[in-house]
Structures are given as C-alpha cells and as structure tokens.
Amino acid sequence: xxxxxxxxxxxxxxxxxxxxxxxxxxxxxxxxxxxxxxxxxxxxxxxxxxxxxxxxxxxxxxxxxxxxxxxxxxxxxxxxxxxxxxxxxxxxxxxxxxxxxxxxxxxxxxxxxxx
Amino acid sequence: xxxxxxxxxxxxxxxxxxxxxxxxxxxxxxxxxxxxxxxxxxxxxxxxxxxxxxxxxxxxxxxxxxxxxxxxxxxxxxxxxxxxxxxxxxxxxxxxxxxxxxxxxxxxxx
Numbered sequence: 001x002x003x004x005x006x007x008x009x010x011x012x013x014x015x016x017x018x019x020x021x022x023x024x025x026x027x028x029x030x031x032x033x034x035x036x037x038x039x040x041x042x043x044x045x046x047x048x049x050x051x052x053x054x055x056x057x058x059x060x061x062x063x064x065x066x067x068x069x070x071x072x073x074x075x076x077x078x079x080x081x082x083x084x085x086x087x088x089x090x091x092x093x094x095x096x097x098x099x100x101x102x103x104x105x106x107x108x109x110x111x112x113x114x115x
Numbered sequence: 116x117x118x119x120x121x122x123x124x125x126x127x128x129x130x131x132x133x134x135x136x137x138x139x140x141x142x143x144x145x146x147x148x149x150x151x152x153x154x155x156x157x158x159x160x161x162x163x164x165x166x167x168x169x170x171x172x173x174x175x176x177x178x179x180x181x182x183x184x185x186x187x188x189x190x191x192x193x194x195x196x197x198x199x200x201x202x203x204x205x206x207x208x209x210x211x212x213x214x215x216x217x218x219x220x221x222x223x224x225x
Binding site: 004035040041056092103104105106107109 | 159
C-alpha cells in the first residue's frame, strides 16, 4: 500500500509570490491534515479536511488556505509569501476524523524556502 | 497557549541505557496521546499511543506512562539504540484533532 505522497518535495519562492502544495493520502483514507514545522516550533496544525470540507482550522492567517477533492487528494495554498513562511509543510492522512485513536500517517513533507 | 509541552529540547543517552522523554499537557479534554518519531528529511512516523483511561502501554522496547492527575506522560526506551536517535514528538488528541509538542531531539551515543 503506497504511503502519503507530497509534491513537490522542495520549493524555492520569493516574497510576495504564492505557492500550491499537493498531498495524496493513503488509499482509503478520507481525512487529510496539514501541519507546518519550523525549528523551535514543532508541528503546528494548519487545517483538516474530510469529505471535501474543512473540518478544523489552526491559528494561521487567511493567506493559508486549502481544499480537498472528491478523490481525497488535498492541496494547500499560501498567498503573498513572507520570509517566515519558510518551513517544512507536512500532510497527514487518516481513515476518518473522530476516531478514538486517530493515528495519522505523515508524508515526507514539502520543504518551502522563501527568499 | 501551549497545550502540549516538551520542556527538554534535547536529550543525550548512552547506548544500552534507558531514554526517558517527557511531555506535559494542559488540556483535560485529550482522550488519547501519541508519540511520533521523526528523522531528518522524513515525515513523522507513529510510534506508540495510549488512551486516557490507561496508565501504561508497552510495545517492545517502548513504554508510555500516563499520569492524568499530574497531566504528564513519558516515553521510556529500553535499551536505547543508536538508531533511536531522532526527534520525538508527543501529541494529545481529542475528537480526531492532534496537538503536538515542539519535540525532543534524542541522541543515543554508541
């Protein structure tokens, strides 16, 4: 069974640009969550999607948005990039939200560098 | 407001000895906790979990202890191996939502 895949793996952008990252969950998983990892801040929750609907959102500005497609694939978009957006963006999939032990399976991440 | 805290950014242990990674939480609504391990350039991988109704869960060399009254959990690795060197994240979960700590970097020296 293929794991969670994320594309691209590495990305370099300049301030003010926008970026779109893609995530394909494990087959059969319908819930996709996005996290931002920066040194010293750990994993910070961005948002979660289930059945094409945003179920939860973390404490990030509106420049960060996402969506989920009918095949459960998800994209996240960051507009008007800032230097502080440089981070590893991780996608995690799980069967469905609300499970008691909702183990999430992570992809390898997309390393975004904003110059 | 950090709901999950890992107060030690790093830990160094000799091979064969015990590694103890600690995690404190403030949210009483968490009904399960998970530990993830992360190597550089890879996504986190699930290690072990514990339900809030338990106080201990064991899986091979890994044991997680939960003290609900102290809102504290710990991960014990015995014996520690050089391949255990990684960043360990503790996470609290409720209704499918996970809140992660900032991680502890474990170095196991041969």
